[in-house]
Amino acid sequence: MASKRPNQLFRNMNAKVSAIPMIVTALFVFVGGTAWTIVYSFTKSGLLPRMKWIGLDQYERLWGTKRWLIAIENLAIYGLSMLVLVFVIGFILAALIDQKIRFENTVRTVILYPYAMSFVVTGLVWQWILNPEFGVQNIMRGLGWQSFTFDPLYNAEIAIFGVLIAGLWQGSGLVMVLMLAGLRGIDQEVWKASRVDGIPAWKTYIFIVIPMMRPVFITTLVLVVTGIVKVFDLIVAQTGGGPGIATEVPAKYVYDMMFRNNNLGQGFAASTMMLVTVAIIVVPWAILEFGGKKNNG
Amino acid sequence: MKTIRSLLVASTAVCSAGAAGAAELEVMHWWTSGGEAAAVAEFAKSFDATGNTWVDAAIAGGENARAVMVSRITGGDPMGAFQFNHGRQAEELIEAGLLRDITDIAEAEGWLDLVNPSTLLDACTVDGRVYCAPVNIHSWQWLWVSHQAFADAGVDVPTNWAEFSAASGALEGAGKIPLAMGQQGWQQSGAFNVMMASLLPSEVFLSVYGDKDTEVAGGDAVATVFDAAAQARDMAAKSTVQNWNDATNLVITGQAGGQIMGDWAQGEFAVAEAVAGEDYSCLPGLGTNPRLSTGGDAFYFPVLEDDSLAAAQGELAALLLKPEVQVNFNLAKGSLPVRGDIDLSAANDCMQKGLALLADGALLPDVNMLATPDTVNQINTLFTEFFADKSISAADAQAQFVDIIADAE
Numbered sequence: 049m050a051s052k053r054p055n056q057l058f059r060n061m062n063a064k065v066s067a068i069p070m071i072v073t074a075l076f077v078f079v080g081g082t083a084w085t086i087v088y089s090f091t092k093s094g095l096l097p098r099m100k101w102i103g104l105d106q107y108e109r110l111w112g113t114k115r116w117l118i119a120i121e122n123l124a125i126y127g128l129s130m131l132v133l134v135f136v137i138g139f140i141l142a143a144l145i146d147q148k149i150r151f152e153n154t155v156r157t158v159i160l161y162p163y164a165m166s167f168v169v170t171g172l173v174w175q176w177i178l179n180p181e182f183g184v185q186n187i188m189r190g191l192g193w194q195s196f197t198f199d200p201l202y203n204a205e206i207a208i209f210g211v212l213i214a215g216l217w218q219g220s221g222l223v224m225v226l227m228l229a230g231l232r233g234i235d236q237e238v239w240k241a242s243r244v245d246g247i248p249a250w251k252t253y254i255f256i257v258i259p260m261m262r263p264v265f266i267t268t269l270v271l272v273v274t275g276i277v278k279v280f281d282l283i284v285a286q287t288g289g290g291p292g293i294a295t296e297v298p299a300k301y302v303y304d305m306m307f308r309n310n311n312l313g314q315g316f317a318a319s320t321m322m323l324v325t326v327a328i329i330v331v332p333w334a335i336l337e338f339g340g341k342k343n344n345g
Numbered sequence: 346m347k348t349i350r351s352l353l354v355a356s357t358a359v360c361s362a363g364a365a366g367a368a369e370l371e372v373m374h375w376w377t378s379g380g381e382a383a384a385v386a387e388f389a390k391s392f393d394a395t396g397n398t399w400v401d402a403a404i405a406g407g408e409n410a411r412a413v414m415v416s417r418i419t420g421g422d423p424m425g426a427f428q429f430n431h432g433r434q435a436e437e438l439i440e441a442g443l444l445r446d447i448t449d450i451a452e453a454e455g456w457l458d459l460v461n462p463s464t465l466l467d468a469c470t471v472d473g474r475v476y477c478a479p480v481n482i483h484s485w486q487w488l489w490v491s492h493q494a495f496a497d498a499g500v501d502v503p504t505n506w507a508e509f510s511a512a513s514g515a516l517e518g519a520g521k522i523p524l525a526m527g528q529q530g531w532q533q534s535g536a537f538n539v540m541m542a543s544l545l546p547s548e549v550f551l552s553v554y555g556d557k558d559t560e561v562a563g564g565d566a567v568a569t570v571f572d573a574a575a576q577a578r579d580m581a582a583k584s585t586v587q588n589w590n591d592a593t594n595l596v597i598t599g600q601a602g603g604q605i606m607g608d609w610a611q612g613e614f615a616v617a618e619a620v621a622g623e624d625y626s627c628l629p630g631l632g633t634n635p636r637l638s639t640g641g642d643a644f645y646f647p648v649l650e651d652d653s654l655a656a657a658q659g660e661l662a663a664l665l666l667k668p669e670v671q672v673n674f675n676l677a678k679g680s681l682p683v684r685g686d687i688d689l690s691a692a693n694d695c696m697q698k699g700l701a702l703l704a705d706g707a708l709l710p711d712v713n714m715l716a717t718p719d720t721v722n723q724i725n726t727l728f729t730e731f732f733a734d735k736s737i738s739a740a741d742a743q744a745q746f747v748d749i750i751a752d753a754e
Contacts, residue, residue, distance in 0.1 A: 094437050094717075094719070095415060095419070095436075095437035095438065095441075096419060096437055096438075096441050109752065112748075114730070114745070115726055115730075202585075204733060204734055290528065290729070290733065291528070291733040291734075292729055292730045292731075292732070292733025292734050293726060293729060293730045293733075294733070294734075304722070307411075307412035307415065307416065308408050308411070308412055308718070308722055309718055309719040309722040309723070310415070310434075310437065310717070310718045310719060311718075311719045314719075
């Protein structure tokens with residue numbers, strides 16, 4: 049009797065007790081708030097939440113609204129381009145810095161510095177740089193190239209790429225630092241072995257080093273993707289959704305519906321759609337990534 | 346210990362005594378342009394003279410300001426008083442019991458008899474109770490024309506929209522922007538609504554926004570307004586400013602031929618010391634169908650727990666409609682007073698035109714009184730898009746407009 053196994057529930061009591069506030073917060077604020085939002089997205093809530101059931105009306109209106117469709121399209125364009133470019137630029141910068149260059153600290157700081165700025169500052173700075181009257185276009189014309197035209201923020205077709213430039217400028221530094229940490233974690237023996245075998249450096253990077261950096265890539269991916277889905281302040285500061293509605297994004301649609309149109313129901317429906325979209329992408333991937341590992345030991 | 350406690354008690358007593366005599370009332374509004382700031386200073390001056398303190402909390406841009414106000418009130422951190430366009434914007438706040446019923450003050454001050462036109466007070470009234478103090482009448486239906494721009498272009502100053510739009514080629518030839526327009530949805534949809542109210546008989550405006558009649562909204566008459574809006578889009582193509590007062594400034598300095606904007610633009614002309622009839626002309630109803638919509642600003646008062654603050658709210662509410670405050674405020678703001686019994690002989694040419702129309706009863710309700718903020722903002726989005734993207738035809742825009750009206754309540 050004396051050797052009875054201690055109850056699993058009471059193991060590591062200190063850790064469990066100290067985690068309770070966070071667990072409660074997570075349950076009530078995140079799970080509870082999400083459930084509440086989804087429920088009220090089926091109601092006719094205006095300025096204040098009202099339990100007046102209208103079924104799928106909010107969703108019908110949402111998918112019939114051109115502004116929402118443009119917002120989704122923009123998020124897809126911005127998201128995919130951002131994802132690919134930020135990884136490519138970040139990794140190349142990290143690989144270059146990893147060549148044991150001089151003044152590494154200085155270069156690293158300079159490149160990471162934009163990340164320390166808020167999106168509002170980034171947005172305003174790039175709004176000015178891309179403004180044809182006092183930005184890049186003006187400088188190039190001042191240098192004598194009179195026909196030079198570069199005004200992405202004033203052309204509805206490509207305005208979202210103007211925002212992308214600002215996003216890349218800010219985000220690349222972080223990816224670079226994470227990648228650099230990953231590269232530094234690769235055993236030098238790997239490099240020596242590949243050199244002995246006469247494998248070119250670029251092949252070593254792509255076929256040996258990058259697969260070894262998988263955990264770093266996953267962390268970076270999560271950080272970058274969450275940053276993309278929630279993009280809002282950059283748009284508000286840089287373009288305000290304009291010209292016209294060319295750079296609207298879903299998060300801004302949600303905000304405007306809730307606080308400007310006084311139509312909470314519509315805002316909730318839009319934010320639920322954002323959640324569903326993220327869930328469709330993330331859940332299968334998370335199951336593959338984390339669920340699989342557990343089974344294989 | 347005892348001494349400390351009695352000290353604390355004494356200091357609390359001093360604080361509360363101070364608050365009872367002179368409360369600090371936080372007033373939120375979005376009056377930030379030159380003329381507007383001068384006007385709101387008149388309120389602050391009169392309120393401070395009562396011994397209370399006006400704590401000014403101005404937020405630039407009506408849309409931003411409304412978002413902040415609503416979230417503060419619903420979030421349980423109400424300010425002392427706030428400006429809204431009266432109409433349906435505050436509807437739900439009243440239903441939720443968050444705004445103070447000021448019927449007692451309205452009755453004591455006799456607002457029922459003196460507010461003219463009475464529709465202003467109706468817009469403040471829900472179920473027979475008064476919830477806001479209207480402070481001015483603003484009408485949207487004005488075309489402001491720069492005399493200098495037309496002199497430079499060698500064309501006579503137009504007297505109506507048809508003449509104005511016919512002159513756009515000459516204006517452009519003289520290097521002018523024919524029509525100044527800020528790149529914000531409310532300005533663009535506002536200009537469209539002005540065209541609808543002015544270029545067509547008033548019944549059309551009323552059946553579209555009042556009855557939400559989709560057949561009229563999709564009909565041939567409204568189609569002509571969309572064509573006029575497409576024309577206005579071409580005329581405003583070179584106008585890249587954002588704020589309405591920056592666009593007004595283009596007219597004041599003669600860089601633009603004209604601007605469709607409400608009578609609040611008047612305040613900017615006054616600040617720039619331009620003279621009506623000499624430097625600029627104002628054409629009510631675009632010179633075609635002189636009719637004014639009686640929108641305007643009103644102050645609402647959130648329910649507050651603190652008695653001294655509530656008393657100060659009452660004083661402010663009563664003060665806003667006092668004759669001398671009305672005169673000073675409205676002269677600075679360029680708007681019309683809400684009471685018909687005061688002397689506005691100091692008003693200039695343009696305001697006199699407005700007063701005459703008011704006296705004739707050539708009036709229309711404002712869109713904000715007929716449509717919910719949801720509908721108004723959907724229309725704003727439509728016109729932001731329409732004015733920014735030339736590939737959208739007038740017919741496409743009209744089809745989208747009909748959808749919005751069909752969904753409106």
